[in-house]
Amino acid sequence: MALVGPSGAGKSTLLGLVNGSVLPTAGSLRVLGDDPSRLRGPALRRLRARVGTVHQHLELVGQLRVVHNVNAGRLADWSAARAAWSLVRPQGVPEVLDALSAVGLADRAYERTERLSGGQRQRVAVARLLVQRPELVLADEPASALDPVLADAVLGLLAGLTEQGGALVASLHDPALALRHCTRVVGLVDGRVVLDAPVADLDAGDLADFYAAPR
Structure with missing residues (x-):
């Protein structure tokens, strides 16, 4: 599903509600059968392990090497001892290199993440999801720092994570990416849903009209 809408429409807030980083002030929410706001400790960690997020600000540790940031996608499945040892001797390197x-x-695995460009760091965040293999993927502007060819490739990778029955919810500004890689488009304005349609019923003109409509 593509989330579209002008800046400030509520797209990032909605994704934050789904991954549990933002708490609802009213209403109720179910994510993979659970309400994140009511979970604590191990139960919340188990749910978060099933939900993968590409954050707008990426949430990478610049001082760590790329391999460690990618392996962060598996921390929920590792013991504290294995996670600590992996900082000394990286674990699961073949899977990291594949991602x-x-x-x-692949040639940047042992480079410090802070030395990468913005677009490269965005791709590291996607690789972190590839090793996590979550049931639900949330992507907040995953292509914003990428050129058109890489943006198309990254959206294809994220959409590919749904092939085993998972789901993707991606906040996107590019209507072409939404129409190529998603099956449903939801448009938000001021926190309200004003568009909800299958991609098969839409074209680029429909989304252009949505953005051009007076608010």
């Missing part, structure tokens, strides 16, 4: 190869960064 980095998919986003075109």
Whole structure:
């Protein structure tokens, strides 16, 4: 599903509600059968392990090497001892290299993440999801720092994570990406749903009209 809408429409807030980083002030929410706002401790960690997020600000640790940031996608499945040891001797390196190869960064695995460009760091965040293999993928502007060719490739990778029965919810500004890689489009304005339609019923003109409509 593509979330579209002008800046400030509530797209990032909605994704934050779903991954539990934002608490609802009213109403109720179910994510994979659970209400994140009512979970604590191990139960909340188990739910978060099933939900993968590409944050707008990426949430990477710049001082760590790329391999460690990618492995962060598996921390929920590892013991504290294994996670600590992996900082000394990275674990699961073949899977990490496969994920980095998919986003075109296999040669940067041992480089400090802070030395990468903005677009490269965005691809590291996608590789982190590829090793996590979540049931639900949330992506907040996952292509904003990428050129058109890479943006198309990254959206294809994220959409591919749904092939085993999962789901993708991506906040997107590019209507073409939404129409190519998603099956449903939801448009938000001021926190309200004003568009909800299958991609098969839409074209680029419909989304252009949505953005051009007076608010």
